[in-house]
Amino acid sequence: MSDADSGAGILVADDDPDVLFAVSELLKTAGFNVETASNGSDALRSLGERQFDALLSDIAMPDMDGIALLRKVRERHLDLPVVLMTGEPRMDTAIQAVEHGALRYLLKPVSGAALAQAMESAVRLHRVARWKREALVYLGAERKLVGDHAGLESSLAQAIDTLTIAFQPIVRASSGEIYGHEALVRNSIIALQHPTALFEAAERLGATQKLGRTIRARAAHSARTNGSESLFVNLHPTDLNDDELFSDTAPLSQRASSVVLEVTERTSLHTVSNLKGRIKTLRAMGFRIAVDDLGAGYAGLTSFAALEPDVVKLDMSIVRGVDADPIRRKLVSSMAAMCRELGILVVAEGVETLPEYQAVVELGCDLVQGFWTGRPIS
Numbered sequence: 001m002s003d004a005d006s007g008a009g010i011l012v013a014d015d016d017p018d019v020l021f022a023v024s025e026l027l028k029t030a031g032f033n034v035e036t037a038s039n040g041s042d043a044l045r046s047l048g049e050r051q052f053d054a055l056l057s058d059i060a061m062p063d064m065d066g067i068a069l070l071r072k073v074r075e076r077h078l079d080l081p082v083v084l085m086t087g088e089p090r091m092d093t094a095i096q097a098v099e100h101g102a103l104r105y106l107l108k109p110v111s112g113a114a115l116a117q118a119m120e121s122a123v124r125l126h127r128v129a130r131w132k133r134e135a136l137v138y139l140g141a142e143r144k145l146v147g148d149h150a151g152l153e154s155s156l157a158q159a160i161d162t163l164t165i166a167f168q169p170i171v172r173a174s175s176g177e178i179y180g181h182e183a184l185v186r187n188s189i190i191a192l193q194h195p196t197a198l199f200e201a202a203e204r205l206g207a208t209q210k211l212g213r214t215i216r217a218r219a220a221h222s223a224r225t226n227g228s229e230s231l232f233v234n235l236h237p238t239d240l241n242d243d244e245l246f247s248d249t250a251p252l253s254q255r256a257s258s259v260v261l262e263v264t265e266r267t268s269l270h271t272v273s274n275l276k277g278r279i280k281t282l283r284a285m286g287f288r289i290a291v292d293d294l295g296a297g298y299a300g301l302t303s304f305a306a307l308e309p310d311v312v313k314l315d316m317s318i319v320r321g322v323d324a325d326p327i328r329r330k331l332v333s334s335m336a337a338m339c340r341e342l343g344i345l346v347v348a349e350g351v352e353t354l355p356e357y358q359a360v361v362e363l364g365c366d367l368v369q370g371f372w373t374g375r376p377i378s
Contacts, residue, residue, distance in 0.1 A: 008053040008123040013043040030116035040064025054122035059086040078151040081122035162188040169374035180230030183219035212239040220251035256286035316350020323355035336364030
């Protein structure tokens, strides 16, 4: 063991007292500070009371086995290396161990040298993980902080539990009057606060339907009741495959005539079955359709034609600096003119300055959204 690893804290969990004693003594001889737990519940209690550099746990324990303990650990400690041991190796537990972020899967009996080597590696990786986390926070890249499958699973569950909706005004370009509000997702998990990170996590875990239903329900519940204003709600493409969206009793369906469903251009719609038919059904229910992030996503016209949008939202990457950039001015002017001919409303997103606001009004945009006209509010 290197000097840097000397004195590292290891928590060992095993329901067999003889194995617990033997493993503990081996690791102490190797220079580690060792604390023991005779079951998973005691191990969790110890983890809540002090910090460790690694956890070594048996798999076959009563009350809470090693896999269940690993899942619980990941709810609180994304970076803590967990090494699992078993005397009865099985393919299903090995797969679960890897899926939920176990560092190693050791078969009993384990030699003292192999055990010490595994825990030294765990301690070093823990230090690397902590350094990376600190660096990402310093560099402002918090959305990359989510760890392995179990850590991501726990973070997404907490994000959904704490999910709230903020509303950003969308105003009429000509008068500045409120036309409607966009429902924007917020949650308390730093790594998933950006909507892209939140949906990427849901996609990885197959949880986009649960996330989409939660967003729609909370948007409908939290929205203002002024019937003259429109409520803009973002849809993930997979939401269009969710039968709940088309139910007359769904939260948004109750106010469909005032709801604009935004479908982003950043994600392909090729996974949506019978796209035209589904959009036709939504329109028959009273919903209007918007294409979001226009100009920053897929260049093809297939999805645009299938959606036949009532509203298009120009991506902020095109709008930012439009007052001083001739190319951006031409792009915005051309899109506004084409949409006017098609009877489609144009929203300029991301307007942050008075010159930008004046430019998009001059260039023919119907609606404006951005910090200049109003920040999101709870």
